[in-house]
Amino acid sequence: MYQVINKTTGNKFKVNKDNILNSALKEGLFLPYGCQKGLCGKCKAFIVSGEVSNITPNNAITKEEIDNNITLLCQCYAKSDLEIEIQELATRIPPSSKKNMKIKEINALNYDVFELVLEQSKENKISFLAGQYANLSYKKYIDRPFSIANTPNDDFISFHIKVVKGGGFTNLLANDLKIGENIEIEGPKGSFYFNEQSTNPIIMVAGGTGLGPIKAIIEYIIKHQLKRKITLYWGVNTQDDFYLDIPKEWLEKITFIPVLSNPKKNWHGRIGFVHQAVLDDISDLSNYDIYVCGAPIMVKTANETFIEKGLKIENFFSDSFEINTK
Ligand code: FES
Structure with a gap:
């Protein structure tokens, strides 16, 4: 030792x-x-x-x-x-634990994303910070990370799960899970969560199901009536990939900018990479907090280009979604 x-x-x-x-x-x-x-x-x-x-x-x-x-x-x-x-985190992260939780709902959100909702009770719950992830284990697959898409202290935990082509685990979840059965969850995990100490305006950048943890943070801010100016950029491939309608309550409180990289006909909104939309809109990022969730290449490029535009490294918060095709 x-x-x-x-x-x-x-x-x-x-x-x-x-x-x-x-x-x-x-x-x-x-x-x-x-x-x-x-x-x-x-x-x-x-x-x-x-x-x-x-x-x-x-x-x-x-x-x-x-x-x-x-x-x-x-x-x-x-x-x-x-x-x-190494810098340690200022925020106390709740300890991680392993639980078996009952599946409460399985909701198809679009053609390849579904929502898995697990039941939390006083006796069987996981404490987490908005934005963190948990590992799910089911049958032969163990410890697959998924971001939690709702706020702490709800009586449920929700995940947005994209069914990956050829991905054994996500296909198994999509096809085999049944309401009422148990699934093993271990969490919370990771140091991606909302930084409450800051008063800077916030830019949220979500790629695909990267919206999940971003949703958790936005709901947390709205629920606790925190006075933060928020602009959300949500980037997906085509119109069909917007798997969730942005709630009306959000639209009254935040600015929402949808971005398509490969739009079908009749799209009059923004086109291109989602991080580029931020760069096109704001020339100086030095006074912002930026939260980025999505594919590793998007997160890496956002990090490099936002810092070139003045973003302070300590104000960049990210969660890379490694696509697991096994
Ligand atoms: S936690 Fe070590 S490289 Fe991601």
Whole structure:
């Protein structure tokens, strides 16, 4: 067993056989993370001293970063006592737990997205922050991440699930799930949630079912009557992919800009990539908070281009949806 000290905060934790991120979370540290698969880069930390296992460069971490002692804590194991540097989260995230929850509703939303609604009760519930995700396990498939699409303290948990072509798990869910049966859920997970401390105007950017966690945050803001100016950009491929009507109550309180990348006839709205619509509308992003959810390439491009337009890195909040086709 090794000891790790986070020099940024002075917090210490022990690492046994698990990776460094899991070890820290188990001991109650609030570290930033997302996918837990080495794909999003949110758990990057600087190794000040000590020895860790090797990781390979990918879209989330470059060779230069690895050469400069930066690593992904979710992929990395301690080989000695360590000193690391990583910013911890200011917000206390509710602890994760595993539950069996009854399926309350299964609602088709369009041709390839459905809503799965699980029943929460006082005795059997998961506490979470608006925007977080949970892992679902069903039959032979375990720990598949899906963002929660509703607000905390509802008596249900809802997910927007896109049925991926050739995707074993999402097709199984779409075809086999029955109302009244149980499904295993573990959560909450991830450090994507609403930053209540800020007073900046907010830009929300959702690609496809990236609307789910964005919806949770918008509903939270409206429910708690928080005074924040919100502009929502929702980008999908064609008109058929808008799987949800934006509620009238939202339209009275936020600005909604739908964007199509590949419109059919009779579309008079915005066309192109959804992040580009933001760049076209606002030349200086330095005073905004921006929340982005969707495909990894969209999130990465949004991050790079928004920062070029003045967005402060600490005001960029993102959740990359890794499409699981297995
Ligand atoms: S890369 Fe570690 S949490 Fe995503």
